[in-house]
Amino acid sequence: MIKPGYISPLLLFILVSCINSNEKKADETLKRPDTTISSTSANPYASVDVSPMDMSYYPVNYSQKKMTHDLTTPPVMRVIYSRPHRQGRRIFGDLLKYGEPWRLGANEASEIEFFKNVTIQAKKVTAGRYVIYCIPYPDKWTIILNNDIYTWGLKIDSTKDLVHFDIPAKKAPTDFEYFTMVFQPAANGAELVMAWDDTEARLPINF
Amino acid sequence: MNHMKRLSLFLVFCFSVLLCSAQSNELPPLDKSPMDMAYYPNNYPVLKIQGKITEPVAARVIYSRPQKNGRIIFGDLVEYGKVWRLGANEATEIEFYKDVKIDGKKVSKRRYTLYAIPNQDNWIIIINKDVDTWGAFIYDEQKDILRTTVPVQKLDEPLEALVMTFEKTDIGCDLIIAWENIKVALPINLK
Numbered sequence: 001m002i003k004p005g006y007i008s009p010l011l012l013f014i015l016v017s018c019i020n021s022n023e024k025k026a027d028e029t030l031k032r033p034d035t036t037i038s039s040t041s042a043n044p045y046a047s048v049d050v051s052p053m054d055m056s057y058y059p060v061n062y063s064q065k066k067m068t069h070d071l072t073t074p075p076v077m078r079v080i081y082s083r084p085h086r087q088g089r090r091i092f093g094d095l096l097k098y099g100e101p102w103r104l105g106a107n108e109a110s111e112i113e114f115f116k117n118v119t120i121q122a123k124k125v126t127a128g129r130y131v132i133y134c135i136p137y138p139d140k141w142t143i144i145l146n147n148d149i150y151t152w153g154l155k156i157d158s159t160k161d162l163v164h165f166d167i168p169a170k171k172a173p174t175d176f177e178y179f180t181m182v183f184q185p186a187a188n189g190a191e192l193v194m195a196w197d198d199t200e201a202r203l204p205i206n207f
Numbered sequence: 208m209n210h211m212k213r214l215s216l217f218l219v220f221c222f223s224v225l226l227c228s229a230q231s232n233e234l235p236p237l238d239k240s241p242m243d244m245a246y247y248p249n250n251y252p253v254l255k256i257q258g259k260i261t262e263p264v265a266a267r268v269i270y271s272r273p274q275k276n277g278r279i280i281f282g283d284l285v286e287y288g289k290v291w292r293l294g295a296n297e298a299t300e301i302e303f304y305k306d307v308k309i310d311g312k313k314v315s316k317r318r319y320t321l322y323a324i325p326n327q328d329n330w331i332i333i334i335n336k337d338v339d340t341w342g343a344f345i346y347d348e349q350k351d352i353l354r355t356t357v358p359v360q361k362l363d364e365p366l367e368a369l370v371m372t373f374e375k376t377d378i379g380c381d382l383i384i385a386w387e388n389i390k391v392a393l394p395i396n397l398k
Contacts, residue, residue: 055269055297063297063341075339080244080269108244108252150246150264155256 055080058183058190058205076207077114079132079192082106083178091197092169096136101144103153104134104194105179111149118189119206121165131156134194134201141169141194141201165203172200244269247373247380247395265397267302268321268382271295272368280387281325290333292343293323293384294369300338307379308396309334310355322346323384323391329356330384330391357391 055078057063062075082105089095096102104110109131118125129149133156135142148160172195179196189206246252247266254260271294278284285291293299298320307314318338324331337350362385369386379397383390 057339063339066340067342067344078339150252150255150267152252152256 054083054181056182060183060185074115076116076190077112077118077183077205079110079112079181079183080108081110081179081181082108083180084196086175086177086197092136092199093138098137099135101156101158102134102136103156104132104181105153107153109133109146109149109151109153109156110181112145112192116207120163120203123163123165125163130162136169136199139169140166142166143201143203167201167203169199169201172198176200243272243371245372247382248375249373264304265307266304266373266380266382266395268299268371268373269297269302270299270321270369270371271297272370273386275365275367275387281389282327285325287326288324290343290346291323291325293321296341298322298338298340298342299371301334301382303395305397308398309353309393312353314353319352325359327359329358331356332391332393355393357393359389359391362388362390 057078058076059065062071062078065071084106092098110133111129112132113129114125114127116127118127125145131146131149131151133144133146133153135144143165144158145162146156146158146160147162148157151157175198176195179194181192181194183190183205184193184202186202186204189204192203192205194201194203245268246264248254248260248262248264251260251264251267273295281287299322300318301321302318303314303316305316307316314334317336320335320338320340322333322335322343324333332355333351334353335346335350336352337345337347365388366386369384371385372383373380374383374392376394379395381392381394383392385391
């Protein structure tokens, strides 16, 4: 005989299992919109917002710094992207096929905006807004800036590619549950760090 | 005691159902991946890849979507009569891709920060030119380009997450902002 005191934890467990299985089902079918809240996940570059939006600025946390610093210069750049979850899947070479375009995110195409002219791999990139996407390979990523802005990530018009950059893909220092894009200061400018699963790649940007 | 337990279990169950259920109206559901933006025309990026664009992109809003989480929002968490950041985290950004008119005043094409002062029966919507900022913590009224008052409308179905979307109108579109059990509409003249 089960004591009454055990009943609520037991029922809770069943309930939680039921919720989890519902979530899995939703992932498989992609039919049911999901309004569950993702809890924050440990991530050394940028924790996942509980509220669903993400953008990264350079200077890092520009908008927060504005509250405490008298910033007189505008930001250099920002990226707006969506953060898919790994959810136990193998990402590179499996979910994302090597040699095929990947939208570097989810939903809307990822967008990078330069508020001033920058230089990447000795090529000048004019201030403006671009779609940024990627073709992953086992040891390198081809990063592409594209002029077909305000589009959805699944169908990027490659005839509007502006420039391609090859950068090494490396083992990340830690596993990333959520795809992460963030800027970090570097020599002569900054790097756009892109990390997911066990892989990270860095695009040096000079300005 | 058993009665209390049953009651608490029932409440847990109700809360779980609330979390599990989709937003049951025509407003866009929460993205699985944490980002949200809305365009006018609605779903412009999707229409684009489907080749179904009938009018040029006119506006976009980028915002974060706080959850109700069982709290009372308007008049409590979001206080009446005070500037609210209309979202969370980074300040809410609205961009016009062409010059528009709001409340009869010209608003030039560019990015702006959007704030609101909610009241019980109306909201004051504020368009401010200080962009790339955080919340409403350093909101500077000097940088307002316009304030306009819009009425509060009641919703039939409560909303768990703050939502923004655009709706087509005779003169252009309305920016719809909805959360909890209310919505407001900001008319934007695109003519």
